[in-house]
Amino acid sequence: MHPSNFAHWSLSTARDLTLEAARDAANARGKTSTKMLPSGQLKKLLDSRSERDVLEGLRRVVTMSYRQPPSQTLPFFTHVIKNIASPSLQVKKLVYIYLLQHAEHEPDTALLSINTIQRSLTDQNPQLRALALRVMSGIRVPVISQIVSLGIKRGVGDMSPYVRKAAALAIPKCYQLDPNTEPQLLDYLSTLLGDKQFFVAGAAVAAFLEMCPNRLDLIHPHYRSLVRKLADMDEWGQLATLRLMVKYGRKCFPRRTRKIKKPLDMNSGAKHKGTKGFYEEESDSEESEEPEYEEIAVLDPDLELLLNACKLLLQSRNSAVVIAVARTYLYLGTPTYMSLAIGPLISLLRTAGDIQHVALYNIVQVCLLYPQSFVNHYTHFLVRSTDPPHIWRLKLELLTLIFPHAAPRLQSLVLAELSHFSHSGSLDPGLVKEAVRAIGRCSQTTDPKTSARCLRLLLTHIGSADAHLVAESLEVIRHLIQRDPDNHRTTVVRLAKHLDAATSPQARASIIWLVGEFAGLDPDNNIAADVLRILVKGFADEAEPAKLQIVLLAAKVYVHHLNANPPPEPAKPVEQPQPRSSLLDDFHEEGGFRDEPKSEAAPQPAPQEREKPHPIVALWDYILLLTRYDTSYDIRDRARVYKALLATPTSTQLANLLLLAPKPVPQTPSPSETRKGYVLGSASLVIGDEGGVGGLRGYEDVPAWVKEGQEPDPALRDEVRSTSTPSYDAGGVKTLSAAEKLDAAAGAAPSAAGWDGMGTSGSAWAGGKDNGVHGASAPKKEEKSLDQWLEESGEEETDSEEEETDEEEESSEYETESEEGSDEGDRLVK
Amino acid sequence: MSSIEALYIFDEHNTPLLEQTYTGRPPSGSTLLPLYLAHPTPRPSLIYLPNTNPPTLLYSIIQDQLLLLCPSSNDTEPLQILEFLHRVTDALEDFLGGPLLASRIEAHYDVVAQLLGEMVDGGVVSCTEPNALKDVVDAPNFMKSLLGGVGLPSTTPSSLTPSNAPFSLGNRPSPRLGPSGGAPAPTASPVPWRRANVRHTSNEMYVDIVETLHVTLSPSGRPLAAIANGMIAFTAKISGVPDLLLQLGCPGGIANAVSLPTFHPCVRLNRWKDRPGELSFVPPDGRFTLAGYEVDLLGSAALDAFSTTTPANAAPKLNIPATVSVQTSLGPAGSDFEVRLTLNPRFKGKSSSPLPSTTSFSGRGGLGKGLGSGAFGGSSAAGTTAAPAMDGMVIHIPLPAGVKSVVELKASRGAGEAVFQPADSRVRWAINNREIAALMANDRGTGAGVLATLRGSVVGHDEHDGHDGPDASLGLSSNTYDYDDDQTAGYQAAAASSRKEDGNGGGNGNGELKKKNKVFMPSCATVSFTVKGWLPSGVKVESLNVDQKKSKGLGAGVQPYKGVKYLCVSRKGVETRC
Numbered sequence A: 001m002h003p004s005n006f007a008h009w010s011l012s013t014a015r016d017l018t019l020e021a022a023r024d025a026a027n028a029r030g031k032t033s034t035k036m037l038p039s040g041q042l043k044k045l046l047d048s049r050s051e052r053d054v055l056e057g058l059r060r061v062v063t064m065s066y067r068q069p070p071s072q073t074l075p076f077f078t079h080v081i082k083n084i085a086s087p088s089l090q091v092k093k094l095v096y097i098y099l100l101q102h103a104e105h106e107p108d109t110a111l112l113s114i115n116t117i118q119r120s121l122t123d124q125n126p127q128l129r130a131l132a133l134r135v136m137s138g139i140r141v142p143v144i145s146q147i148v149s150l151g152i153k154r155g156v157g158d159m160s161p162y163v164r165k166a167a168a169l170a171i172p173k174c175y176q177l178d179p180n181t182e183p184q185l186l187d188y189l190s191t192l193l194g195d196k197q198f199f200v201a202g203a204a205v206a207a208f209l210e211m212c213p214n215r216l217d218l219i220h221p222h223y224r225s226l227v228r229k230l231a232d233m234d235e236w237g238q239l240a241t242l243r244l245m246v247k248y249g250r251k252c253f254p255r256r257t258r259k260i261k262k263p264l265d266m267n268s269g270a271k272h273k274g275t276k277g278f279y280e281e282e283s284d285s286e287e288s289e290e291p292e293y294e295e296i297a298v299l300d301p302d303l304e305l306l307l308n309a310c311k312l313l314l315q316s317r318n319s320a321v322v323i324a325v326a327r328t329y330l331y332l333g334t335p336t337y338m339s340l341a342i343g344p345l346i347s348l349l350r351t352a353g354d355i356q357h358v359a360l361y362n363i364v365q366v367c368l369l370y371p372q373s374f375v376n377h378y379t380h381f382l383v384r385s386t387d388p389p390h391i392w393r394l395k396l397e398l399l400t401l402i403f404p405h406a407a408p409r410l411q412s413l414v415l416a417e418l419s420h421f422s423h424s425g426s427l428d429p430g431l432v433k434e435a436v437r438a439i440g441r442c443s444q445t446t447d448p449k450t451s452a453r454c455l456r457l458l459l460t461h462i463g464s465a466d467a468h469l470v471a472e473s474l475e476v477i478r479h480l481i482q483r484d485p486d487n488h489r490t491t492v493v494r495l496a497k498h499l500d501a502a503t504s505p506q507a508r509a510s511i512i513w514l515v516g517e518f519a520g521l522d523p524d525n526n527i528a529a530d531v532l533r534i535l536v537k538g539f540a541d542e543a544e545p546a547k548l549q550i551v552l553l554a555a556k557v558y559v560h561h562l563n564a565n566p567p568p569e570p571a572k573p574v575e576q577p578q579p580r581s582s583l584l585d586d587f588h589e590e591g592g593f594r595d596e597p598k599s600e601a602a603p604q605p606a607p608q609e610r611e612k613p614h615p616i617v618a619l620w621d622y623i624l625l626l627t628r629y630d631t632s633y634d635i636r637d638r639a640r641v642y643k644a645l646l647a648t649p650t651s652t653q654l655a656n657l658l659l660l661a662p663k664p665v666p667q668t669p670s671p672s673e674t675r676k677g678y679v680l681g682s683a684s685l686v687i688g689d690e691g692g693v694g695g696l697r698g699y700e701d702v703p704a705w706v707k708e709g710q711e712p713d714p715a716l717r718d719e720v721r722s723t724s725t726p727s728y729d730a731g732g733v734k735t736l737s738a739a740e741k742l743d744a745a746a747g748a749a750p751s752a753a754g755w756d757g758m759g760t761s762g763s764a765w766a767g768g769k770d771n772g773v774h775g776a777s778a779p780k781k782e783e784k785s786l787d788q789w790l791e792e793s794g795e796e797e798t799d800s801e802e803e804e805t806d807e808e809e810e811s812s813e814y815e816t817e818s819e820e821g822s823d824e825g826d827r828l829v830k
Numbered sequence B: 001m002s003s004i005e006a007l008y009i010f011d012e013h014n015t016p017l018l019e020q021t022y023t024g025r026p027p028s029g030s031t032l033l034p035l036y037l038a039h040p041t042p043r044p045s046l047i048y049l050p051n052t053n054p055p056t057l058l059y060s061i062i063q064d065q066l067l068l069l070c071p072s073s074n075d076t077e078p079l080q081i082l083e084f085l086h087r088v089t090d091a092l093e094d095f096l097g098g099p100l101l102a103s104r105i106e107a108h109y110d111v112v113a114q115l116l117g118e119m120v121d122g123g124v125v126s127c128t129e130p131n132a133l134k135d136v137v138d139a140p141n142f143m144k145s146l147l148g149g150v151g152l153p154s155t156t157p158s159s160l161t162p163s164n165a166p167f168s169l170g171n172r173p174s175p176r177l178g179p180s181g182g183a184p185a186p187t188a189s190p191v192p193w194r195r196a197n198v199r200h201t202s203n204e205m206y207v208d209i210v211e212t213l214h215v216t217l218s219p220s221g222r223p224l225a226a227i228a229n230g231m232i233a234f235t236a237k238i239s240g241v242p243d244l245l246l247q248l249g250c251p252g253g254i255a256n257a258v259s260l261p262t263f264h265p266c267v268r269l270n271r272w273k274d275r276p277g278e279l280s281f282v283p284p285d286g287r288f289t290l291a292g293y294e295v296d297l298l299g300s301a302a303l304d305a306f307s308t309t310t311p312a313n314a315a316p317k318l319n320i321p322a323t324v325s326v327q328t329s330l331g332p333a334g335s336d337f338e339v340r341l342t343l344n345p346r347f348k349g350k351s352s353s354p355l356p357s358t359t360s361f362s363g364r365g366g367l368g369k370g371l372g373s374g375a376f377g378g379s380s381a382a383g384t385t386a387a388p389a390m391d392g393m394v395i396h397i398p399l400p401a402g403v404k405s406v407v408e409l410k411a412s413r414g415a416g417e418a419v420f421q422p423a424d425s426r427v428r429w430a431i432n433n434r435e436i437a438a439l440m441a442n443d444r445g446t447g448a449g450v451l452a453t454l455r456g457s458v459v460g461h462d463e464h465d466g467h468d469g470p471d472a473s474l475g476l477s478s479n480t481y482d483y484d485d486d487q488t489a490g491y492q493a494a495a496a497s498s499r500k501e502d503g504n505g506g507g508n509g510n511g512e513l514k515k516k517n518k519v520f521m522p523s524c525a526t527v528s529f530t531v532k533g534w535l536p537s538g539v540k541v542e543s544l545n546v547d548q549k550k551s552k553g554l555g556a557g558v559q560p561y562k563g564v565k566y567l568c569v570s571r572k573g574v575e576t577r578c
Helices: A014-035 A039-047 A051-067 A070-085 A089-102 A107-120 A126-138 A142-156 A161-177 A179-193 A198-211 A220-232 A235-252 A268-272 A279-287 A301-315 A319-332 A335-350 A353-369 A371-381 A389-405 A408-427 A429-442 A448-463 A467-483 A485-500 A505-517 A528-537 A544-564 A571-575 A577-583 A596-601 A615-628 A633-645 A653-659 A671-675 A683-691 A726-734 A738-754 A761-774 A786-795 A799-829 B029-038 B078-096 B102-107 B109-119 B130-136 B141-150 B175-181 B269-274 B433-442 B463-468 B470-474 B481-488 B490-505 B507-518
Strands: A256-258 A296-298 B006-010 B016-021 B046-049 B056-063 B066-072 B204-217 B223-237 B244-249 B258-263 B278-281 B286-296 B322-330 B336-343 B389-398 B403-411 B417-421 B426-431 B450-460 B524-532 B540-546 B561-577
Touching: A039 A051, A039 A070, A051 A070, A051 A089, A051 B016, A051 B109, A070 A089, A070 A107, A089 A107, A089 A126, A089 B109, A107 A126, A107 A142, A126 A142, A126 A161, A142 A161, A142 A179, A161 A179, A161 A198, A179 A198, A179 A220, A198 A220, A198 A235, A220 A235, A220 A301, A235 A301, A235 A319, A235 B078, A301 A319, A301 A335, A301 B258, A319 A335, A319 A353, A319 B078, A335 A353, A335 A371, A335 B258, A335 B286, A353 A371, A353 A389, A353 A671, A353 A683, A353 B078, A371 A389, A371 A408, A371 B223, A389 A408, A389 A429, A389 A671, A408 A429, A408 A448, A408 A467, A429 A448, A429 A467, A448 A467, A448 A485, A467 A485, A467 A505, A485 A505, A485 A528, A505 A528, A505 A544, A528 A544, A528 A615, A544 A615, A544 A633, A544 A653, A615 A633, A633 A653, A671 A683, A683 B046, B006 B029, B016 B029, B016 B102, B016 B109, B029 B046, B029 B056, B029 B066, B056 B078, B066 B078, B078 B102, B078 B109, B078 B130, B102 B109, B109 B130, B130 B286, B204 B322, B204 B540, B223 B244, B258 B269, B269 B278, B278 B286, B322 B389, B322 B507, B322 B524, B322 B561, B336 B389, B336 B433, B389 B433, B403 B417, B403 B426, B417 B450, B426 B433, B426 B450, B450 B507, B540 B561
Parallel strands: B204 B561
Antiparallel strands: A256 A296, B006 B016, B006 B066, B046 B056, B056 B066, B204 B223, B223 B286, B244 B278, B244 B540, B258 B286, B322 B336, B336 B450, B389 B426, B389 B524, B403 B450, B417 B426, B524 B561
16 A cells, blocks of 8 residues: 555546556557567568668567577677668667677677767767767776777767766766776866756766765866856756765865854955864754854855755755755754755655655654754644555654654644554554654653653553553553653552553563562552552462562562561571461471571571561462462472572572662663764665664765865865866866867957956866857856746847857867867877 | 666566666666565565675665666665656656556567666766657657647657758757857757757647645544645647746735745746746646645644644634544444544535536636636536536545454445455445435535445454464463463363353443454544545636747747646545544
8 A cells, every 4th residue: 555556546547557558468469479580580680771670670689688688689799780880860779779788798799889889979960979978988898998088088078068968977987997097087077077068067976976076176166166057957966966065065164163243254364263163063052052152153155155056956846856955954054054944855745655755764864953843844744544654653753753842732732643543553553562652752851741641641551452552551651660760659659550450461460560670669658568469369360471470579579678677687587487487388398499408497596486477578478379389380480489589588689689680771762863873865874774883885974074274275166267277277178179179269259358367278168158158248257047048048039040050060060070080090090 | 876776677467577787786686576575565665685795775666566676786865766766657658658557668668778778877867857858769659649649749859860950959048159159959958858849730738736635633523734735737738948927826825825845947946936826937848747835724823723622613624525534432342333424515516517528718817717627637527616526435444454344334325335345454435426416415405514424343353363463472462361261271261251241241341342342443534535626725827828028939929728627636635533
């Protein structure tokens, strides 16, 4: 009953489905009859001159490759590869698909195709160029790494952003193929990171994270432009960029706090005033961010730029992006920013069940830090009957997390909610357990009233017919009492009263144990002995677990009695067993106990001194007698052990150790506390410690804040617009391609006016577009957003111009080709 | 660090349909599937498999009975991969037609292969926009002919045939740039989510607003939570690059009603921020989800009304088409329960007075109050805003697993049919439209709502069965001592049980039986239905206009056909506790 099953409920009714299925089944049958072609015929198809036949053959081969092991389709390798030079794009695409799947099995033959693919890199169709680049880098044959690198180099300078994107994505593939190509690849990458096109920059960031996530020095010059582009990137680019930015932010912006708020200095001059702080310290200051504390985090203007740019992404339809923004705010921002992300996080609960599940883990993680913010969204955390276990478990946890911060009314609502599930949860025993535990966690609040209320709620469960409920309730009550025994004396009394109502033996056993555990708390006014007296009356009717506990209780009561009233003289107490044993049908005479001689030795001094033993002693002896004839050997054995332990009233040390040992206080933190250390949005957060302590493979913790004074110079970020940094310059020169030259040439004339200091053509290319458009506009001019593109293009009628640019484009393309031709020549010489 | 290492698709019988490896050496699908299936249901979407080599994180989604698995050996963002898997199914559905069937994939491996190749490059998600994919991958032929019938261009964009003009520059981002711009996307249009060169013979656009109800009612009938999750689905079949403005309205102001919106990337966020209710966007071609939002039907003051002192009738008024209430532990043995369904008479629809199946309108401001739907719905006469109609009424009453059967299931006045489904351990009570209409007709005058009741009596598993349960080992499952004796001392069982039966007559035994039966009582009931032509939030489309100045490629004076449809859905969404 997974919610996603209902996703298309309304859109496609069952009838539609069956109709469709029937039709498609008919279709498929028709196809399968023709699908099974003998390989000879298939080869003939592939070798055919007719494009249609070849296409048909390729389709069949691709189909085969998905259904059968590669060994079945490998025989066609040469036949398929032959078609790589086909002018048809359709054919080419299918050949490429085949090639990618099989190249590893036949690397030598695959190499034959490289030349043709390389030629496609200079094709007129940008789609084909991109495709060729992708395929070339995707063939996992290490020999061609240099060729791939050259292909990327050409792609980086391509005019079509589509090709540049393919080039960006090819970079990590090439790096995997041959790590020696790294220096060149880094050059290409730094060029692409500054690309004007949103989706190229996004892909470049993704490539950066794949290849060299620690080379943050490459990012400095592009930081601001990347942040500005963030809102317009595609969602995957946004994800990559945000992942990068968290790291970058932690390593490049030291956390500063200030005592008194001062106007922000735009430059780093005043930065040494504040105190640096790691995140842990900072969270402390966050909590105390009340008006009276002046200490607030001071954000670097560059960091603020990022945080503000993220705001727009909060309304993304992609849940991963929302989480990524929340992560950015959590680890880089202030609580003010974080509060912006709370609503969007909640909105993730609208999504399909699988996403909801992961989102809930992240919400819990944030809620552990900022429970206050989630109080108003409580309606989303109410468990629904359709929720699967992994969802309601997290929802219950959220309810308990917000509980201490909720208004009294909401608290009663939450408690009512929890008790509903603890009662009616017979649907799912797990839910009962979890709900009762949640009540237990709720009762840990500071308010004693609420605590008492929770306890009352739990106590009502004891009489229930639902065994799960009773057992779990008692377990929780026991935890509560053990955690704070002094305040729960009355609780124990109340529990003991419930012995009348409790029917399940396990429940009775738990209560009896608890009574015994607290038998020594308040010696003058303890009910334990009385409880024992009552229980002993019905001993014979109790179930075995309860009997065991009664025996234990008796032993504890007796030990406490001995401790409280130590025998006046060493010999004195020893005589106690003697009279009472004689009183109680002289069971000592049985002589079955090992300790018999000991007690035998004791009574010598004054055997007849006391006629009537203390009632507790009498009870103890009575119990021993009863158990001696019990049907259960376990009870008999235990009784014997206790008897031996307590045989000598003077030496109760061992008995004290065994019976009255302090029990460790059970800890019941919120279940997700164990995952608290994991980074928001990571898979380790969802898996928890199951994946190994310290996270799964590839898990990366958020780096600590860089220390004040160790951060990179903020000027690195500033200056990229006016003068390129040296490293960037070098990259620009190296990766200069024909297209760039062309761009530079075209941009040179208009830019001459407003652009000085742009010596290298590489950087001229970077800025050339803007200048080409706006003439003397300042170099600071930002990239246009999509809207601006649209508006501008809308302002004028474009038909005539389109043709114009078309021609220009073509002519430029020819130039590129010739340029590339010579390039190829070079390579051949090599 | 690559995120998407491979993609495996299995059909409903778990036979492999497709294996696509993107990067690295992930475990094969045949290794992963048994491990996935070994995980107890319901399976979470992310499973960690420490015993594979390398240890693998396995992401999975199920769509239309197809199982998609995606292994990953590294810690990546889980939502990224899950979103990607959803995009894969969206794209496949877009290209092959929904619902996604194994046979469709099998028949078009070539298309699927191209799609998967375009969507991920070396383990990095590269392009998932359906429109952008349409630019680079041909839809299969039958789809082409199918789409041609509905007005999509029957020819692919010229750029796909290299013999034609190599560039389709119809929509350059900024024509003034010239070649120096370096930015033109020859195949892709300036808008990444919109196909280049869209041509339609008939221009149409449709808005569907679907709100899904999530209502929780307390046993007293007081609403605890009432949320409507809204989704605005938009279908654009407009030539060129249109720039649209959709204005939403709502009694009490849209900003107060609608919260936590999410938008398709095409929506201009600043416009919404400045003027809530206005969605300005350049749509992708075809059907897409424009926005999602959420409406708290109770309002923010709901919590204040929730207190023990306030009488039940002072609870916030909630206008829901149908609610249920459940009473349990009825009858002498406490084994009966009763479910009362209350229908709001407002939603009877008007099946007797046939309306035109589609209401068409064109021109600005043509959208208003009385505008119908039906443009999508086809032939149904009712279901307009004037006469919203209820449909597909089903009530589910989940029962504890211990319930063996339900006897004497009877619905009053023959309203609907109720059956006990042992496999799901629930009672399903379905009332068809005719019966609803009959019920509505009966109670025309009262105004208190239309009532229908269902009564049933549960029979639990007998005691010995109960002991076989997993809890037996805990020794917790017995309720009384007598009962325990049954188990331990077999020869006494007969006597004990007879004693118990004797006791049933007396008050004491009765109470005990009630207590025992209480465990078998349902704890909630859910209602599922759809209402056409009505939204719980009251959100409506005020107007939908093409901005003629900003739009391109749409001939002057062309007025696209517009249609609006409202749908309220409850998928077990109205839940009453007891």
